[in-house]
Amino acid sequence: MRVVAAMSGGVDSAVAAARMVEAGHEVVGVHLALSQNAATLRESARGCCTIEDAGDARRVADMIGIPFYVWDMAARFTSDVVEDFIAEYAAGRTPNPCLRCNEKIKFAALLDKALALGFDAVATGHYAQIVESASGARELHRAVDMAKDQSYVLGVLNAGQLARSFFPLGDTAKPQIRQEAAARGFYVAAKPDSHDICFIPDGDTRKWLTDRLGGQPGDIVDVDGTTVGQHGGAYAFTVGQRRGLHLGQPAAGGEPRYVVEVQPGTNTVVVATGELLGVDAITGDHARWCGAAPQGVVSVGAQVRAHGEEVPATAWADGEQVEVRLQRRIRGVAPGQSVVLYDGTRVVGSATIATATACMATTSTATASTAVTGGAATSRSSTRPPVRLSR
Amino acid sequence: MLDSSVHLDFVYLDHGATTPMLPEAIEAMTAQMASVGNASSLHTSGRLGRRVVEESRETIAQAMGAQPSEVLFTSGGTESDNLAIKGTFWARQDADPRRVRILVSVVEHHAVIDCVGFLEAHEGAKVTWLEVDEVGRVHPETVRAAIETDPDTVALVSVMWANNEVGTVQPVAEIAAVCREFGIPVHSDAVQAVGQVDVDFAGRGLDLLSISGHKIGGPQGVGALLARRDAALVPLTHGGGQERQVRSGSLDVPAIRGFAVAMRHATANRAVGAERLVALRDKLIRGAKDAGFGVQVTGDWEPGDGMRRLPGNAHLLVPGCDGDSLLYLLDAAGVQCSTGSACQAGVPQPSHVLLAMGMSEHKARGALRLTLGHTSTAADVDVFLAALPSAVERAQRAQVAMRPEQTDPKQMSQKQTR
Numbered sequence: 001m002r003v004v005a006a007m008s009g010g011v012d013s014a015v016a017a018a019r020m021v022e023a024g025h026e027v028v029g030v031h032l033a034l035s036q037n038a039a040t041l042r043e044s045a046r047g048c049c050t051i052e053d054a055g056d057a058r059r060v061a062d063m064i065g066i067p068f069y070v071w072d073m074a075a076r077f078t079s080d081v082v083e084d085f086i087a088e089y090a091a092g093r094t095p096n097p098c099l100r101c102n103e104k105i106k107f108a109a110l111l112d113k114a115l116a117l118g119f120d121a122v123a124t125g126h127y128a129q130i131v132e133s134a135s136g137a138r139e140l141h142r143a144v145d146m147a148k149d150q151s152y153v154l155g156v157l158n159a160g161q162l163a164r165s166f167f168p169l170g171d172t173a174k175p176q177i178r179q180e181a182a183a184r185g186f187y188v189a190a191k192p193d194s195h196d197i198c199f200i201p202d203g204d205t206r207k208w209l210t211d212r213l214g215g216q217p218g219d220i221v222d223v224d225g226t227t228v229g230q231h232g233g234a235y236a237f238t239v240g241q242r243r244g245l246h247l248g249q250p251a252a253g254g255e256p257r258y259v260v261e262v263q264p265g266t267n268t269v270v271v272a273t274g275e276l277l278g279v280d281a282i283t284g285d286h287a288r289w290c291g292a293a294p295q296g297v298v299s300v301g302a303q304v305r306a307h308g309e310e311v312p313a314t315a316w317a318d319g320e321q322v323e324v325r326l327q328r329r330i331r332g333v334a335p336g337q338s339v340v341l342y343d344g345t346r347v348v349g350s351a352t353i354a355t356a357t358a359c360m361a362t363t364s365t366a367t368a369s370t371a372v373t374g375g376a377a378t379s380r381s382s383t384r385p386p387v388r389l390s391r
Numbered sequence: 392m393l394d395s396s397v398h399l400d401f402v403y404l405d406h407g408a409t410t411p412m413l414p415e416a417i418e419a420m421t422a423q424m425a426s427v428g429n430a431s432s433l434h435t436s437g438r439l440g441r442r443v444v445e446e447s448r449e450t451i452a453q454a455m456g457a458q459p460s461e462v463l464f465t466s467g468g469t470e471s472d473n474l475a476i477k478g479t480f481w482a483r484q485d486a487d488p489r490r491v492r493i494l495v496s497v498v499e500h501h502a503v504i505d506c507v508g509f510l511e512a513h514e515g516a517k518v519t520w521l522e523v524d525e526v527g528r529v530h531p532e533t534v535r536a537a538i539e540t541d542p543d544t545v546a547l548v549s550v551m552w553a554n555n556e557v558g559t560v561q562p563v564a565e566i567a568a569v570c571r572e573f574g575i576p577v578h579s580d581a582v583q584a585v586g587q588v589d590v591d592f593a594g595r596g597l598d599l600l601s602i603s604g605h606k607i608g609g610p611q612g613v614g615a616l617l618a619r620r621d622a623a624l625v626p627l628t629h630g631g632g633q634e635r636q637v638r639s640g641s642l643d644v645p646a647i648r649g650f651a652v653a654m655r656h657a658t659a660n661r662a663v664g665a666e667r668l669v670a671l672r673d674k675l676i677r678g679a680k681d682a683g684f685g686v687q688v689t690g691d692w693e694p695g696d697g698m699r700r701l702p703g704n705a706h707l708l709v710p711g712c713d714g715d716s717l718l719y720l721l722d723a724a725g726v727q728c729s730t731g732s733a734c735q736a737g738v739p740q741p742s743h744v745l746l747a748m749g750m751s752e753h754k755a756r757g758a759l760r761l762t763l764g765h766t767s768t769a770a771d772v773d774v775f776l777a778a779l780p781s782a783v784e785r786a787q788r789a790q791v792a793m794r795p796e797q798t799d800p801k802q803m804s805q806k807q808t809r
Contacts (some may be wrong), residue, residue, distance in 0.1 A: 028723075067722065069719050072715060076793065109793055112789075112792035112793065113793050115792065116789035116792040117719065117720060117786070117788075117789050118785055
């Protein structure tokens with residue numbers, strides 16, 4: 001096949017490209033320029049897409065003997081990923097830009113451009129596996145190296161995209177990939193892994209958002225509505241966050257308090273002690289299925305963060321809406337994050353979390369459920385516990 | 392002119408970026424590399440090296456209509472532009488601190504534009520950008536008007552001899568005459584012009600002229616600034632003062648020798664070569680325009696003309712395409728060319744030249760620069776014209792695929808992919 005190998009300049013995509021060549025494909029290396037004014041040199045382990053990274057990718061492409069080009073996707077990345085990221089935070093949600101990038105850029109803009117130019121597929125250095133089922137369908141599965149597994153951020157890919165994607169690293173553990181890179185003579189073999197959000201090089205998301213959204217001072221309140229502190233902009237807070245609240249007075253009993261809700265409409269941050277953070281009922285929208293959509297209620301594993309744990313759950317889908325009931329409560333589930341559903345190691349699909357609530361007792365028909373919205377909890381139906389937190 | 396020992400399995404249509412070295416230049420340069428001798432040394436080997444440098448200086452001076460003492464060897468066109476712009480600005484400021492203005496055309500190469508930007512940011516320079524018409528040409532009246540707003544404050548004027556993207560040749564003699572009336576030094580970047588059009592330093596009344604070795608069949612990494620004997624320049628590099636106390640650093644004797652051989656060859660054969668290139672260029676442009684995709688040629692093109700547009704320059708606009716897609720597809724088909732504009736991390740930026748000519752950013756994205764040179768043949772043009780239709784069709788599909796509203800993942804698998 002004629003394959004575009006997306007090459008970030010890091011060790012993973014370098015080995016992925018080399019493996020595609022060895023598998024007999026006709027490979028062209030492509031580095032995506034995602035920033036309109038790329039920095040010259042990488043500053044830290046964070047970030048990517050500097051001119052130095054493009055140069056690293058070019059050098060590896062030279063070494064494995066494939067043509068190499070830089071494709072400018074900065075405008076698309078800015079509108080579809082960066083501006084979406086800002087808008088989501090401004091709306092009180094916590095987006096995952098990596099999923100968004102995979103959905104809109106790597107396996108959409110890049111893949112579509114590659115197909116139009118005559119390529120058959122795109123290969124990336126993601127740690128995930130594509131397994132062909134008995135029926136010939138290509139399924140997305142977790143990587144064998146669970147510490148590096150990146151299937152979570154690929155949970156937005158549909159069957160059409162999976163049919164044209166390769167993840168050559170999914171069967172190997174990261175340390176072996178570094179060894180392989182070194183054996184191949186790639187000088188990026190020891191290059192640090194990139195962390196966090198590539199377009200926020202210093203990792204300070206709150207400052208980055210404040211620079212773009214401006215200071216918006218407001219109240220921090222407890223679940224009773226009592227003002228307990230001040231903040232510089234509700235958008236910079238995430239459900240489950242404990243640090244950076246700077247609350248003047250401790251909670252009764254001296255327990256630490258966490259953000260349980262961000263209300264962009266009133267620019268209010270709601271805090272509570274830890275027990276109110278636990279949720280077990282999630283509603284999601286923007287559902288994406290890595291194959292056929294599940295029918296009826298299905299048993300799944302649910303994961304709400306890139307490297308979070310998988311929790312046993314049941315789920316049912318209705319068009320782009322998904323409801324997920326976890327078998328135990330988990331903390332720090334924020335609207336805007338993605339919930340990715342698994343069947344064993346297979347990725348079933350994903351949805352963007354709209355609401356996350358706690359049910360008092362999942363088996364009872366109790367009238368009350370503990371919602372993290374405090375007073376607002378009294379006015380809603382008991383049979384469908386999920387409450388819209390911040391939409 | 393095509394050397395029979397060179398067999399290329401691709402078609403090279405990027406002579407504006409660099410052109411293959413002439414066999415004569417390779418021979419002269421490699422022979423020189425075997426000889427020891429710093430041209431500044433006082434012993435026999437040093438004198439032999441010095442002789443090569445001075446013979447080369449004389450060759451280049453003669454070819455360019457200059458005196459040998461007016462030739463300052465540099466590392467290439469960019470260094471020559473830097474020395475001309477910064478060196479003149481500082482010298483003119485030293486003589487009269489009121490001289491803060493630099494008049495420079497909007498279509499200059501980045502080696503000039505970024506120098507001016509540096510002086511503006513760090514040295515208090517005030518820049519007056521000289522606008523161009525729709526073919527990218529600076530009119531002498533534009534220069535006059537810009538000077539006349541306050542002649543005493545002008546440090547220098549810089550207008551390139553020929554544009555590197557669209558090939559438009561500037562009226563440098565007329566512009567120099569205007570500057571001379573006011574006693575203002577004038578510089579021209581002739582890196583693209585040498586060997587293609589008649590470049591005559593003294594005859595056109597210039598004070599400073601930048602030239603480069605590797606655009607005319609010489610080696611990369613060598614060039615020269617031609618500077619009148621009375622041109623005051625503040626040095627940028629300090630040290631041994633090898634070149635007229637203005638440019639320091641041991642001279643690259645082999646490269647200078649290769650440069651001079653290439654210069655002699657390029658100027659001696661210029662008239663015949665230019666006529667040949669004009670014919671190839673016109674064949675290429677006609678063929679591309681007749682291909683049926685609405686291809687347009689930018690700049691000042693008139694079939695048969697080799698004076699107003701560089702003979703080897705064909706700059707095309709292909710509607711509905713991104714230059715980087717075309718570049719990839721043509722490269723894959725064995726045709727090497729350029730989008731013509733400056734790159735950042737390998738990404739072509741919207742061309743400041745095309746924007747200055749009044750083109751929209753969207754239209755400028757489909758720019759393709761094909762530059763012919765001494766090894767180009769009619770067969771090269773035929774290969775390009777044969778590769779063009781399928782490249783355009785695919786590049787147009789790719790631009791459609793890249794539109795945000797087209798990339799809903801649910802639609803993707805249904806798209807036509809081949």
